[in-house]
Amino acid sequence: MSKTVLHCKDIVKTYGEAEAAVLALQGVTLDVYRGEMMMLVGPSGCGKTTFVSCISGLLDFDSGVCDILGKDITSMDTEEVVAFRGRHIGFVFQSFNLLPALTCVENVALPLTIANADKAQSYTKAKVLLDAVGLGEKYDSKPKHLSGGEQQRVAVARALVHEPDLIICDEPTSSLDHQTGQAVMQLLQKMKNETHITIIVVTHDNRIYKYGDRMAHMEDGKIRKVEQLG
Amino acid sequence: MFTIAVKILIEDRVKYIGLLIGIAFTAFLVTFAMSYFAGFMTRGFALVSENPSVDIWVMDRAVSSSEATINMSDAALNLVKSVQGVENAVPLYMQDMTARFPNGHFQAFQVIGVDDATLSGIPKIKSTRDASELLHIPGSVIVDSGGTSDKLQTPKYMKDSYPFDGPHLNAATRKLRFGDTLLINDKRIVVAGVSQTIPRFPPRPLIYTTLSNFKRLTPSQVKRLTFVMVKIKSGSNLHLIAQKIQKQTGLKALTSDDFKKQTVMWYLVNSEDVGDMVNMVVLAMLVGFGVTGVMLYMFTQDNLKYYALLKAMGASSKQLRVMIFTQVFMSALIGSGIGIGVCTLVGKLVANGDFPYRMMWFSPLFGLIGVLIVSITAGLISQHALKNVEAEMLFAS
Ligand SMILES: Nc1ncnc2c1ncn2[C@@H]1O[C@H](COP(=O)(O)OP(=O)(O)OP(=O)(O)O)[C@@H](O)[C@H]1O
Ligand SMILES: [Mg+2]
Numbered sequence: 001m002s003k004t005v006l007h008c009k010d011i012v013k014t015y016g017e018a019e020a021a022v023l024a025l026q027g028v029t030l031d032v033y034r035g036e037m038m039m040l041v042g043p044s045g046c047g048k049t050t051f052v053s054c055i056s057g058l059l060d061f062d063s064g065v066c067d068i069l070g071k072d073i074t075s076m077d078t079e080e081v082v083a084f085r086g087r088h089i090g091f092v093f094q095s096f097n098l099l100p101a102l103t104c105v106e107n108v109a110l111p112l113t114i115a116n117a118d119k120a121q122s123y124t125k126a127k128v129l130l131d132a133v134g135l136g137e138k139y140d141s142k143p144k145h146l147s148g149g150e151q152q153r154v155a156v157a158r159a160l161v162h163e164p165d166l167i168i169c170d171e172p173t174s175s176l177d178h179q180t181g182q183a184v185m186q187l188l189q190k191m192k193n194e195t196h197i198t199i200i201v202v203t204h205d206n207r208i209y210k211y212g213d214r215m216a217h218m219e220d221g222k223i224r225k226v227e228q229l230g
Numbered sequence: 231m232f233t234i235a236v237k238i239l240i241e242d243r244v245k246y247i248g249l250l251i252g253i254a255f256t257a258f259l260v261t262f263a264m265s266y267f268a269g270f271m272t273r274g275f276a277l278v279s280e281n282p283s284v285d286i287w288v289m290d291r292a293v294s295s296s297e298a299t300i301n302m303s304d305a306a307l308n309l310v311k312s313v314q315g316v317e318n319a320v321p322l323y324m325q326d327m328t329a330r331f332p333n334g335h336f337q338a339f340q341v342i343g344v345d346d347a348t349l350s351g352i353p354k355i356k357s358t359r360d361a362s363e364l365l366h367i368p369g370s371v372i373v374d375s376g377g378t379s380d381k382l383q384t385p386k387y388m389k390d391s392y393p394f395d396g397p398h399l400n401a402a403t404r405k406l407r408f409g410d411t412l413l414i415n416d417k418r419i420v421v422a423g424v425s426q427t428i429p430r431f432p433p434r435p436l437i438y439t440t441l442s443n444f445k446r447l448t449p450s451q452v453k454r455l456t457f458v459m460v461k462i463k464s465g466s467n468l469h470l471i472a473q474k475i476q477k478q479t480g481l482k483a484l485t486s487d488d489f490k491k492q493t494v495m496w497y498l499v500n501s502e503d504v505g506d507m508v509n510m511v512v513l514a515m516l517v518g519f520g521v522t523g524v525m526l527y528m529f530t531q532d533n534l535k536y537y538a539l540l541k542a543m544g545a546s547s548k549q550l551r552v553m554i555f556t557q558v559f560m561s562a563l564i565g566s567g568i569g570i571g572v573c574t575l576v577g578k579l580v581a582n583g584d585f586p587y588r589m590m591w592f593s594p595l596f597g598l599i600g601v602l603i604v605s606i607t608a609g610l611i612s613q614h615a616l617k618n619v620e621a622e623m624l625f626a627s
Contacts, residue, residue, distance in 0.1 A: 049625045058542060058624075079546055087543010093624055095537050102234065103242035113231065114545045224243050 002096040003104040004067075005166055005198040006055060011064035013050055013221075024050040025061065026221035034165075035196040037189065039209055039229070042218030048202045051218070052168045056089050057081035069165055072103055075093045088116055090159030092188075094171035096151040104154050105139045111162040122161075129157035133187055149180030156187055160197070169201045174210055231545070233555035237562060238533055245529065246561075248401075252525040253565025254393040254572065255517035256604075257597040262572040263511040264593035269586030273377060273431030277324075277342075278486050280353055280427050281459060285470050288319070288458035288483045295496035296489065299324055301453040304483065309479040310458045315471040317461045320345040323444045324456040329437070330413040333385040334397025340376070341414070341437045343444030343454070350459060351605065352438050353427035357408075359472055361423070370422035373406055374436040375582070377429025382406040414447045429584065432503070518606045526561065526605055530554055530612035537616050538623045550616060554609050562605035568600075570594040 013025035024047045032038045040048050053059035055066055057073050069088060073081055090098075098107045106113075108126035108154070113119070127139060133153040142153055145205070151173060159167045173181030185201075185208045192199055202210065209215060209229065217224045222224050272279065277296040278287065282565050290300050290311050298528050301323075310319045323343030329338045344351040352361045355372055364370060375382055383403035385391050396423035410421040425438065442574075448454065457599045460483070462471050475483035484492060537550055545553075573587060579586045 053625065054425075079380060082546055085542065091542055091624070095626060097624055099234070099238065099539070101237040102262075106234070110234075110540070111543050113234065114540065114543055114549065123271075125477055159316055 003034045004031055005034050005069060006030070006200075007065070007067040008055060009065040011051070011054055011061050011066060013047075013054055013059070013061040015050075018084055020118050024221055025054065027064065028218075028221070028223055030216055030223050032166075032198060032200060034198055035192065037192055037199040037211060038199060038211040039212035039215040040202045040218060041204070041206075041209070041215060042198060044204070044217045047217055047221040050221075051171055052170055052200060055192055056091070056168055057085050078118060086111060087162070088165045090162070090164040090167040092152070092154070092159050092167065092169040092172045096143070096148070096155050096175070098151055098154055098158075100143050103140045103142060104135060104146070106159045107143065107154055108161050115162065126161055127163055130154070132191075132212045133157045147180075148176050149183065152176060152184050153187065156184065156191070157216070160191055160195075163195070165198060167199045168195060169197070169199065169203075171205075172201060173203065173205050178207065181205065181208060231549050231553055232556055235556040236534060236560065237556045238553075243531070247366070249525055249529055250565045250568060253522050253561055253601055253605075254569035255264055255551060256522040257566035257569025257594075257601050258573045258576075259518040259569075260515050260600050261570050261589070261593045261597035262516050264577070264587040264596050265573070265577055265587050267507060268510055268590045268593060269581075269588040270431045270504070271494045271497065272588045273433075273586055274497050275490040276428035276430050278489050278493070278562075281351055282486075283350075283458040283461065284486055285462045285468055286475065286483050286485055287489045288460060288475055288479070288481050289456070291480070291482045293409045293482060295493040295500075297493065298498065298500070301325075302458075303453055304453055304455050306479065306481055310460060310481070310483075312473055313471070313475045313478050315463050315466040315474065317463045319458050319460045320348055320350045321441065321455050322351050322457040322459055323441060323454045325435075325444075325448065325451075327414050327447065329419070331384050332391035332411065333393070333399065333401045333403070335383075335399055337381055337435060338436050339373075339414075339437045341439065341444065341447070343439055343441045346440045346442055349440070353425040355423040355425045357423045358412050359423075363546040364422035366444075367420060367422055369418055369443060370420045370439070370447070371443070372425050372438040373424045373486050373576055374427050374438065376426045376427075376428075377431065377433030378435050379584075381435045382424075384410050384412075385486050415449075417445070417447055419447070430584070431586065458545065468537040519600060522565075522601060523604045523608045526558055526608035527611055529561075530557070530608070533557075534612075534615060535623045541616070541626055547616075551613055554613050555606075556617075558605045558609040558612075559602075562601050566598045566601045570597055573597075 008028055011025050011028040015022040015024055028051055042048055056060040076084060089193055108129055109122040112122035114131045123223045130136060130139060133156055135153055137152060138146065169212060172184060176184060189211050191197060212229050214226055215229055216226045275296055290302050293299050307319060307321050310316060325341050326338055327341045328336050328338050342351060349361055349365065352372065355361055373382055382405060384400040384406050386404045389397040406421050406424065408421060408423065412419050462468060472483040472485055541550060577587050577589050
């Protein structure tokens with residue numbers, strides 16, 4: 001029996017008000033367990049991004065329960081949510097979101113820098129992870145000198161550097177070609193197997209479904225079914 | 231986080247330099263406008279400045295500037311002299327008079343009469359001779375352009391001087407010099423020297439002469455004494471003696487500094503020209519501040535995505551605030567530094583010419599504080615904008 005990392009029940013989220021209101025999440029219920037990779041799929045506009053924003057505390061939701069690592073995020077105030085997120089959650093975005101002003105090492109070390117960790121130790125850790133994602137040569141390169149795949153690998157390293165419990169990936173492969181996308185997914189899978197980290201991957205790309213352990217199908221703001229993969 | 235803020239700030243060199251130039255321009259504009267204003271005001275109290283050895287100025291109670299004056303009875307001088315703590319007191323006469331040039335052309339002058347014995351109040355003259363020697367010549371005066379140009383022109387040729395057939399207004403002219411004559415109230419005066427004292431605001435040509443000559447030019451005048459210039463005994467308290475003079479004589483006694491201040495106040499309240507100038511300065515500042523504010527705001531707005539990212543990765547609002555203000559202050563301080571530096575250089579250049587420019591301590595300070603206030607405002611607005619953005623920006627493809 002795996003331990004529950006994420007427990008969601010009946011999450012409802014509406015954008016806007018009155019006539020302009022969009023009911024993006026209509027009661028989402030989902031459990032995600034430690035060490036698994038959960039694929040979250042569904043048609044465009046069904047609410048995937050909204051869902052991961054809500055569970056990571058980037059977006060407030062109207063009602064429902066959301067416990068991460070046994071903590072109810074609705075009971076925390078804004079600063080607590082920010083601190084909790086910084087400590088326990090890592091992100092990989094479709095558009096990489098690296099800071100162009102920083103080198104790879106600095107980018108990877110960012111979550112530790114934010115947490116006021118020792119600089120030398122942070123950089124050492126960042127370098128270890130850059131080695132692990134195959135970018136040992138690019139410590140001091142700026143993102144603009146990297147390919148899309150390389151940038152996404154830097155982003156993966158950054159998501160891992162502070163040893164979070166949960167990594168949220170929103171369309172991590174959509175900006176990459178097929179092969180690069182596969183490489184990034186293999187990397188995530190490898191990290192998951194080594195560290196028993198929990199990963200949620202939002203995707204459209206059926207060629208990466210195979211990396212998941214389970215898959216949640218979302219439609220019109222609801223989870224329709226969850227299936228076991230492999 | 232500080233280093234990261236700085237790195238983000240200077241990452242886009244073009245944008246950063248643009249921002250600095252914008253801020254520098256504002257700081258320049260404000261500092262320059264203030265210095266320009268201070269320059270005018272300095273000219274406004276030129277009379278006080280050109281008599282630095284005077285401790286206290288005594289005048290009619292109704293007078294509150296060196297610009298608009300009314301005269302006292304000559305008896306006031308002795309009253310002032312009799313106050314304890316006064317080392318010496320000398321009279322100063324001041325009156326606008328119209329002088330006629332030999333070709334018939336006329337010009338209003340401010341005529342300043344000084345004590346015959348001490349000649350206190352006479353400015354430095356461009357001459358190898360001493361003022362006391364020069365003013366010894368009967369009817370002699372010292373002329374000064376007082377910030378005007380081409381107002382001290384006398385006919386070049388003898389044929390145009392005191393002609394029989396009326397004024398020769400279009401006669402060829404040259405600058406006044408030693409030995410030239412003019413008429414005031416049909417009395418002849420002789421130019422004994424040309425001085426170049428502090429230009430006046432508003433500009434006006436000046437004539438300096440002795441009291442006895444002044445009296446000769448204004449025979450029917452009853453009250454001629456405009457100021458009594460007091461030097462106090464060394465070691466005595468300036469303000470105390472001013473108060474004492476005021477109490478004993480019933481006249482107004484101001485220290486030089488107070489007199490300058492009152493004169494500036496008088497200009498601010500009474501002079502339409504100065505009012506217009508203040509409006510212009512304020513307008514220039516508002517425009518500059520507006521531009522700076524918008525530029526800073528746009529800059530942080532461009533970086534909002536990065537702040538959203540940092541926030542997603544756990545940066546507290548305090549950390550973000552520190553970053554935004556690091557960027558804002560760094561730009562503001564460097565930009566103002568450049569602006570004020572350039573202003574100082576430009577000021578040095580123009581001050582050599584006949585331009586009213588005086589960079590006093592408060593001018594750059596005002597520029598700097600202005601820019602800082604605008605920067606803080608822009609920073610606060612940016613920080614506020616941060617609250618509403620985050621999620622969508624990060625997840626956008
Ligand atoms: N900020 C917003 N304001 C209003 N409506 C929004 C906002 N963001 C999303 N929506 C709406 O909410 C619904 C869910 O959007 P969401 O971005 O979560 O979908 P998605 O499943 O991630 O789609 P995609 O696969 O295209 O990324 C959509 O109908 C969308 O138009
Ligand atoms: Mg999406």
